Amino acid sequence: MTNIAPIFGLVLAGGASTRMQQDKALLQYHGRSQIEWAYELIAPFCVATFVSVRADQREDPIRSKFPQIVDRQPGSGPLAGISAALIEHPKAAWLVVACDLPFITEPTIRKLIEERDPQRIATAYRSSHDGLPEPLCAIWEPAAREVARAHLASGKNCPRKLLINSDCKLIDLPEPNALDNVNTPDELAAANARLSERPHTDAKDAGAQQSSVSLRVQYFAVLREQAGRSEEVIDSRARDPVELYAELQQRHRFALSPAQLKVAINSEFSDWRTRLKHGDTIVFIPPVAGG
Amino acid sequence: MKPFAFSHAPLQPETYRTALADPTAGAYAAFEGWVRNHNEGLAVTRLEYEGFEALALKEGERIVKEAIERFGVVNAACVHRLGSLEIGDLAVWVGVSSRHRAEAFAACRYIIDEVKHRVPIWKKEHYVNGDSGWVNCERCAQHAHTHAHEGTGNRG
Numbered sequence: 171m172t173n174i175a176p177i178f179g180l181v182l183a184g185g186a187s188t189r190m191q192q193d194k195a196l197l198q199y200h201g202r203s204q205i206e207w208a209y210e211l212i213a214p215f216c217v218a219t220f221v222s223v224r225a226d227q228r229e230d231p232i233r234s235k236f237p238q239i240v241d242r243q244p245g246s247g248p249l250a251g252i253s254a255a256l257i258e259h260p261k262a263a264w265l266v267v268a269c270d271l272p273f274i275t276e277p278t279i280r281k282l283i284e285e286r287d288p289q290r291i292a293t294a295y296r297s298s299h300d301g302l303p304e305p306l307c308a309i310w311e312p313a314a315r316e317v318a319r320a321h322l323a324s325g326k327n328c329p330r331k332l333l334i335n336s337d338c339k340l341i342d343l344p345e346p347n348a349l350d351n352v353n354t355p356d357e358l359a360a361a362n363a364r365l366s367e368r369p370h371t372d373a374k375d376a377g378a379q380q381s382s383v384s385l386r387v388q389y390f391a392v393l394r395e396q397a398g399r400s401e402e403v404i405d406s407r408a409r410d411p412v413e414l415y416a417e418l419q420q421r422h423r424f425a426l427s428p429a430q431l432k433v434a435i436n437s438e439f440s441d442w443r444t445r446l447k448h449g450d451t452i453v454f455i456p457p458v459a460g461g
Numbered sequence: 462m463k464p465f466a467f468s469h470a471p472l473q474p475e476t477y478r479t480a481l482a483d484p485t486a487g488a489y490a491a492f493e494g495w496v497r498n499h500n501e502g503l504a505v506t507r508l509e510y511e512g513f514e515a516l517a518l519k520e521g522e523r524i525v526k527e528a529i530e531r532f533g534v535v536n537a538a539c540v541h542r543l544g545s546l547e548i549g550d551l552a553v554w555v556g557v558s559s560r561h562r563a564e565a566f567a568a569c570r571y572i573i574d575e576v577k578h579r580v581p582i583w584k585k586e587h588y589v590n591g592d593s594g595w596v597n598c599e600r601c602a603q604h605a606h607t608h609a610h611e612g613t614g615n616r617g
Contacts, residue, residue, distance in 0.1 A: 388513075390511055390512075390581070390583060391511050391583035391585070391598065392595040392598040394511075395595075430598075434513070434516050437515035437516045438516065439516070439520075453581075455513065455581050456583060456597075456598045457597035457598055458578070458580060458581055458582055458583060458597070459577075459583055459584040459597045460510070460512075460541060460553065460576050460577050460582030460583075460584070461494050461541075461552065461553050461573055461577035461582075
């Protein structure tokens with residue numbers, strides 16, 4: 171066994187949104203609220219995924235739908251949310267994504283994970299604007315816990331300054347605008363215009379439009395119970411098991427993350443990135459317990 | 462007999478043992494997994510096993526063939542129970558016949574270890590307090606995560 175910390179996900183959604191004059195987590199860019207969209211974007215990569223909230227936001231209708239990490243130092247900005255997560259699950263590394271980054275794509279997240287260096291405090295993108303670390307789309311390792319706590323304790327709230335002064339791995343963005351954020355109503359209008367110009371406005375990699383295929387999904391054990399059925403035939407636009415599980419997890423509220431599952435296509439173990447074909451039978455395999 | 466099989470009825474180790482007999486074999490080792498009345502501090506009343514049979518049969522057969530090749534034994538087989546089991550029931554049987562005892566023990570150990578980690582079989586425990594749970598799936602995400610990464614490890 172290795173000592174690399176498992177990745178947990180954290181959607182930062184506790185901001186005051188003062189400049190936007192409305193709650194940024196509820197803005198819609200992709201036909202869904204940004205908090206839901208960001209959560210679904212990162213959940214397939216994480217063992218467990220949470221949203222970061224202030225104590226007074228816990229019960230609001232949209233945030234209460236998600237597992238939450240509550241800020242311990244309200245008013246200290248996103249670093250307080252990250253710090254709370256690092257304290258709550260000290261053995262996890264945290265894939266942190268702010269909910270006001272509508273241009274993030276799945277490849278943005280995947281590259282971050284592939285290039286992760288668990289020996290550093292964090293792995294982050296280098297801003298295409300100023301070359302400095304982007305702390306709000308980054309992986310924070312367990313070793314960041316004490317650094318973040320001390321930073322906050324000394325009255326400093328800026329996660330970017332923390333990363334500048336730490337042993338952080340910086341990598342280049344796959345697309346220069348992927349981390350442009352949206353803070354004002356004008357920026358929101360511009361962002362929506364930009365997204366509508368994309369051939370595909372969802373978070374997946376740009377590719378040929380996939381028409382839907384008919385797939386048979388069989389369920390066993392805990393997934394069978396949670397789905398309330400042992401199989402179903404569905405029409406799906408999912409290109410691979412990663413996308414299919416994200417769709418089914420949403421529909422059936424599966425508790426297991428993809429990191430805990432294996433996948434079989436047509437009764438053989440398969441890769442999560444295998445292209446799905448019309449008529450395939452897919453099984454997601456929960457942790458086994460024979461013997 | 463088939464290298465790997467499921468049974469919905471009680472297992473018959475005496476029958477399987479006979480099927481592994483061979484004039485070149487001077488040793489036979491078997492392993493039996495029984496249903497016990499506790500797990501991780503909880504009192505267990507009964508179990509249910511569920512299998513993804515189409516894939517489990519293939520993976521189980523691969524494991525038995527690996528063991529025969531790796532340890533050079535004469536014959537080997539594994540039978541796993543499915544359905545509802547009571548305390549003391551036989552859940553899984555592994556048998557190996559070989560020329561000498563050392564490789565029989567080793568192959569037997571290899572087969573049960575690999576079956577537990579690789580074959581898509583799930584166990585639901587029913588507890589004295591009325592609760593139930595799928596082992597490795599419901600108690601702790603961290604535990605299950607670790608387990609998932611052990612799936613194809615090279616032990617033995």
